Structures are given as C-alpha cells and as structure tokens.
Amino acid sequence: MAAGIEDVARAAGVSTATVSRALRGLPNVHAATRDRVRSVAEELGYVASPSAASLASGRTRTIGLISPWINRWFFSNVIEGAERALRAQGFDVLLYTFEVDRQAGRPRVDPSVLRRRVDGILVVGLPLEPDEVEVLQRLGHPMVCIGWGGFGMVTVRLDDRQTALTATNHLIGLGHRRIGHITGAPDDVSPWSPPVDRAAGWRQALGEAGIEASPELEVHGHFDTPGGRASMHRLLDQVPDLTAVFAASDEMAMGAILALRDRGLRMPEDVSVMGVDGHDMGEIIGLTTMAQAAGEQGAAGARIVLDMIAGCAPPQEVVYPTRLVVRASTAPPPRGRPSVVRRAG
Template identity: 70%
Template sequence: MADCLTMAAGIDDVARAAGVSTATVSRALRDLPNVSAKTRERVRAVATELGYVASPSAASLASGRTRAIGLISPWVNRWFFANIIDGAERALRARGYDVLLYTFDIQRSGERPRIDPDVLRRRVDGILVVGLPLARDELEALQGLGYPLVCIGWGGSEEATVRLDDRVIGLEAVRYLIRLGHRVIGHVTGTPDDVHPWSPPADRATGWREAMTEAGLEPDAGLMESGGFEVSGGRASVKALLARHPDLTAVFAASDEMAMGAILGLRDLGLRVPEDVSVMGVDGHELGELVGLTTMSQPVDEQGWAAAELVLDMINGKTPPRRVVFPARLVERTSTAAPRGVAS
C-alpha cells in the first residue's frame, strides 16, 4: 500500500489527523475568528506535515469571495494606463488577488462601447476604473453590482477616487510659460467628447483658461485643439494651431505623448523647439528626457498601488477616504524657453 504521505492530502485528511472538523480547518488556515490559538497551531502543523495546500477555488467558495478585482481601462498600451495597471496589479498580487482586465476598442472618433456590468457579476470582489470617465448611468450600473469601486485618474465627489488635481496642474503649467514671457499659448487636449467635469483633460483645460485669464490673455477657442492622447494627435494638433495662430509661441499639451507629437509636428514645419515654439506636457514619461521635454511629472504607479490598497480596504469593511490626491511637480528641461525677443 502506498504511503499516504506521498499522496495529495485533502482537507478531510487534515481534519482527521488534527481531530477537528473540516470547517475548523478552513477557519484556522484562513485566520478567521472562533478558533483557539492552540487549535490553530495544531491544524497548521498537521497541514504542513501532510503537505496540504488549500485550493483557491475552495477558499473562494468558503469565503464567498473570488479574490479577483475587475480593472476597467480604455487602453493597456498607453503610458499612463500601462503604468497604473502595473502598479495596481503588483499591489493586488502581493495580497493574493488576481486582476480581471476589461478594455475597450476606443477610436479617436466615434462612440466607445457602453460598459456592460454583467461581465463582472459574481466574478470579482471589487472594481477599479482607470482613466475612463463614465456617464452617470454607467457608473450607477456598476455601483448597482454592490462591489467596492475606486476610480483612478478621474471621479466625481461621490466615488472613492485616486487622482491628481488636474486643474491646478494646468494652472501651474501655463503660469510657468507665462513667467517665461509667452503670451500666445496653445493647448492640446484629449478627445472632443471628453467634457465630463471630473475628467482630467477637462480640468487641465480649465487650468489653462484660468491662467490665461488671470494674466489678461484671451484663451479663445482657436487656441485649443484635440489630440486624442496620441503622438499622432499631438503632431496634427500643433499644425492646426499654427494654421489658425501663426503668432503662437508655446504649447501646453495635456499629456507627454501629445507633447512629443507636437515636437515632431513643429519639426515637420521647419520650426525649432524651443527657439520658435516652446512645448510642455503632463506625465513624466520616461522618454521625455530623451527629447528634453519640460513636463508636470506625476507618480503614476504609486497611484495604481494606492487604488488597489483602497479597494481592498473597502472589501475588508474599512471606510476609505473619498479622495486621494497625488502631487505633480514641474520638471524643467530644454523644450521650453523665453520667446524670441524676451529676456530670460
């Protein structure tokens, strides 16, 4: 007869060897209450001796939890989203949770697909929504699932949110350009339909307008162009801005990728950065240093990690802060300078 210790032990084997019920084994190994310290130690010792490893699916059935978090993101191949997802996934994996990733095929023009909350029903314990401002009915449908929900990079006053103060970022970026002496400052924003009041590009555009207005400058509509958060969009946008405003001396883009695209667009036109036009962005993209991009740098992976910790706290019954705001800092490089004829 084969030695029983060479066979895969089950929870029943542990229970018999420890002289307790299978329910007690389950509670002891998951550190649940109503198990004495002495019994807990005995069960763990027997489980170790028998080589018993609890099945994740069995643990889920016993606890009523899936140990999975649904992560909704419009993209995975763009810098901000990739880094947020990486930070969240590392935090969740450290706590024994998996990530179920849901993305959307969003084109620069045209409506995106609506979120179907049923794809998450009974499959997750919580939800993270990354950089995807939702319509009110979509948000309410997700909330109706009854799972803790955290928004990253966007969010209104009612949702638990991890984000930047995007209005202040726009304000500080354009104030910096104004201090350099710029007076005709274009803005490259997100997509034309990205107008939710809690959306980062909408808030960054608000900051641009406020900084221009407080300096006595006119933030007219012709100075703003949609770049779709793409390098190609930034490249096309700066050309459109200059066609309307040949006197343009600076561009503030709502992302580093669009800012780098703007630099390419200026080169296409035979213009120099920053001698002819200054360019700055938002993010702190690793490639920004290669092109000397001035930017408002944000701690992206830390936001993903913080959001993951937040949703896990909510799952465990804790009351989270409704708003976690990360700072951004000005990183000054060679893509910005005083306009020609203005002393620096």
C-alpha cells in the same frame, strides 16, 4: 505530509472559517485569536491556498479592471501598478477593455462581462455616464476610480487643475504670452474628467496673468501622439505668433514636437513645448513635463478596493500631486520670429 487548514484549526482551537479569516486579514476576528492562528500556521508550515480560500469564501479572488486603453503610458503604468499590488495579495486581474473610435465614440460598459467573475472593480481613466455607474453598482462589488471621479465614487486622481496652473505659470514665467493648449477629445466634458480640469487650470493661469485665453488657442489632441501632431499643425495655422504650448499629456506633447519638425521649426528656440505625465521617453527628447506617479496610483486603487472587500471604510478621495520637471523643451520666447509659419514642403 503538509499541514492543512483543519490541522491549524484544531491546534489553535478555532474553526476552519476563523483560520481562513485570520490568515486573510479579514475583519471580525479578535486580535489575540488572529495572532494565535498565525503563530500556529507558521509553526505547522501551513500556507493558505488562494484557490482553496476562494472556494471557502465564495469569492473569486479576482478584480475587474475597466480601461479604454492598455497601450498608452498612463493606462499601462496604472494597470501594472494595480496588478502588482493585487498579485502580492493573491488576487488576479480580469481586464475589460474595448475599442474607442474617434468618430463613433466608445461602446457602453456591459456589466455582464464582470457578473459573478470578480470581487471588486477598478475603473481606470474612463469617465462613466450616470447610468453606467448605476449598473456597475448593482453588481454589489466595491468600486474604485483611478484618474477620474464623480457621482460620489471612491477616487484616486491627480490635482489636475493645480497641475495645469503650475505648467502654464512655468511658461508665463519664462515670458510667454501666446500659449496654446492641447486638450483631449471634444466629448471630454465631464466636470470630473482630467482634460476638463487641466484646461480650466490653463485658462485660470492665463487669466491671473492678464492674458486672454482666446478660443483659437485651444485644440483637441485626443491624448495620443498622432492627435497631438495634427492639433499642433492646426494650432500653428490658427495662431501664427504662438510661442509655447502646454499639452495635457506627454504623448500629445511628443506629437506637437513632430509637427514643429514638419514645419522646420526648432524647439524651444521657436516654440516651447511641455506636457503632463513623466513619460519614459521624456528624458530622451528633453521634454519639460508635470510628472506623476501613475504606478503608485494603480497600487493605491488596488489596496483600497481590497480594503473595501475586507469591510474597511475607504477614503472618499486620494489626490496625488505632480512635480514640475524642467528640461530642454522650454525656454524664453524667441525674438523676431516670422508671423506666418507654413508647413514644410
């Protein structure tokens, strides 16, 4: 018959609650006691049951994960990284997602979906309004934001401004002076939102090079491929002498490439294109990008929220760098390209 938690407690000379805390790595257990409990558990072949631990502690062993999308590259990779890290510690994920409409916007976050069902919360790539942060905090659970930050929240994110500076400077270094930018949605205005920082980095790089970041050079692509395609057409209509574009995501950059093909233009001979992410398809199409470790960010957020549940003080912010990956989609600007480019067909 397999040993139970009572057998471990009796052999180690401690209570069953202490055994539970020691084996789950929770605080307020002396190091010597923790070592003794673990040694006895190993000798007796005792393996803690996550469900039993949940009943004993009153915890759900579930982390709520709020995300507006699950099918976009950044979000799916963050979710996968977080889920793997949580599963390794015996925790499940309760995914809270919703439909985001370009015209109607998104629904408000409903805290009742998570009440009494989770021990902690991860918010992925979703800038929240102050009142939404407040209602989530009222649940009394540790909360970590991944891909955005603000209002004093614990945050895992990129250095978005530096990412855009490096990307735009890459294009400037190739000789480009008419460099467009495809950003997120018009309502992406939060000072902690990645598209805001990336647009600011693009403007800063142009300004430092003595290049005007005129309004017609910036268009909204909504962080998806169809949006990138439509916005690139708009950009080419507004700026016929455009020679390069920096998109705030690889998916929008892929849409921009499709728009160039629609018009019979070549990449990079006519227009250079680069993005942000390190999308799996990027190598296939030769996309220059600012690569990020999205899965690692998800895992880091998961570890931090588990540490907070265990009573550990978290870092206020964890900032990940990006890496310039130069491929075939960027090159020096063309010579003598026609000033007006019309849609094919």
